[in-house]
Amino acid sequence: MPFSQEELEEAYQQLTSGSFKLKREVFFGILNDGEQFWVDIQPFLLSRGYRLRPRYDPKWTPPWLLGSTINTDVYAYEEALSLSNGRHLNDAVRVSDGYRVVLKSIDTSKEEIPVAQFLSSPELRSDPRNHTVPILDIILLPNDDTRALLVMPQLLHFNDLPFLHLGEFTDAVRQFLEGLEFMHQHNTTHGDACYFNLMVDFTKLVPRGVHFIMPHTHDGLTWGREWNTRSSVGPLKYYFIDFGLSAHYLPEQDIMFEGPYGQDRTVPEHSLPEPYDTFKVDIYQLGNVINRMINEYDGLEPLLPIALGMTRKNPQDRISLREALEKLDQIPKKVLKRRVWKQTTPTDIRFVVRFCCANPTSRWVL
Numbered sequence: 001m002p003f004s005q006e007e008l009e010e011a012y013q014q015l016t017s018g019s020f021k022l023k024r025e026v027f028f029g030i031l032n033d034g035e036q037f038w039v040d041i042q043p044f045l046l047s048r049g050y051r052l053r054p055r056y057d058p059k060w061t062p063p064w065l066l067g068s069t070i071n072t073d074v075y076a077y078e079e080a081l082s083l084s085n086g087r088h089l090n091d092a093v094r095v096s097d098g099y100r101v102v103l104k105s106i107d108t109s110k111e112e113i114p115v116a117q118f119l120s121s122p123e124l125r126s127d128p129r130n131h132t133v134p135i136l137d138i139i140l141l142p143n144d145d146t147r148a149l150l151v152m153p154q155l156l157h158f159n160d161l162p163f164l165h166l167g168e169f170t171d172a173v174r175q176f177l178e179g180l181e182f183m184h185q186h187n188t189t190h191g192d193a194c195y196f197n198l199m200v201d202f203t204k205l206v207p208r209g210v211h212f213i214m215p216h217t218h219d220g221l222t223w224g225r226e227w228n229t230r231s232s233v234g235p236l237k238y239y240f241i242d243f244g245l246s247a248h249y250l251p252e253q254d255i256m257f258e259g260p261y262g263q264d265r266t267v268p269e270h271s272l273p274e275p276y277d278t279f280k281v282d283i284y285q286l287g288n289v290i291n292r293m294i295n296e297y298d299g300l301e302p303l304l305p306i307a308l309g310m311t312r313k314n315p316q317d318r319i320s321l322r323e324a325l326e327k328l329d330q331i332p333k334k335v336l337k338r339r340v341w342k343q344t345t346p347t348d349i350r351f352v353v354r355f356c357c358a359n360p361t362s363r364w365v366l
Helices: 005-015 033-047 112-119 166-185 278-296 301-310 321-329 347-358
Strands: 050-052 089-094 099-107 137-140 147-153 198-200 238-240
Touching (some): 112 147, 166 238
């Protein structure tokens, strides 16, 4: 680095003397403790065939400090983007084919790895009803038997891009219902079948890809993405992620559970002092996601009976996942073609949506 500490301090003070806010650690390229975990294992991961972003190379120096003058436009560089999840999640490229993956650091004393392995076993993976995220690799860390890395495809949150037709949404719901039923039929509960754990394979939706830290961009720098409508590129694949609260039960094992719960704090069982049936909780959680989406979109009302049936206060009164799928099949095909509107979509974007729906081969930038 060609600059003295005094020069760097002066540049930082000048940069932040006005209204512009920039954290000191960002300007100086100081990684947080979680990020240092990835720096420490970067050479090992590279030897295993996975390349992290340049920021996590042990020899990395902030590029804005490498020229003959200090470039104060720090966020003109993708390498300024840090991990908010620290050591728990990071993205990488599989060197052999350029495939983008996500690495998740897992506590080996927990059940997450055995459950993930079970769900990604060749026999279960071959079943088209299996909508759990594929586990591509499990990496044991050198000199640390307390943690391991799960390697998974990079996915996008299922509602990150808007649904435009009822049929697009029912396709997602069908896969989530089917996937949860598949897990239950194999004596496995998800435990957190909630909004932020539902994903979609975006490779056909956003062919240019999305940045792991800033998924509303392709490259982490330029806001906006070119993307296709679901109807124009379907069918898509939807997945459950995060098995941190999942459990696999033996056939004769007691399924009543008492312990931590997931994102949805409205589950009625959680207010009760006695153990509860986690299979019924899964049904409530997914039903409440459907209910949330009905409230977020105009036009998803045909799914209201399913959402209400899955979220009844008494667990024994909730409809089964099979019943929910049967109700989904009862929605007339002509109804599935109806347009739906995301209520939070700005007026100008609604105009773009209308235009692109009239020209379905077009791509849009949002």
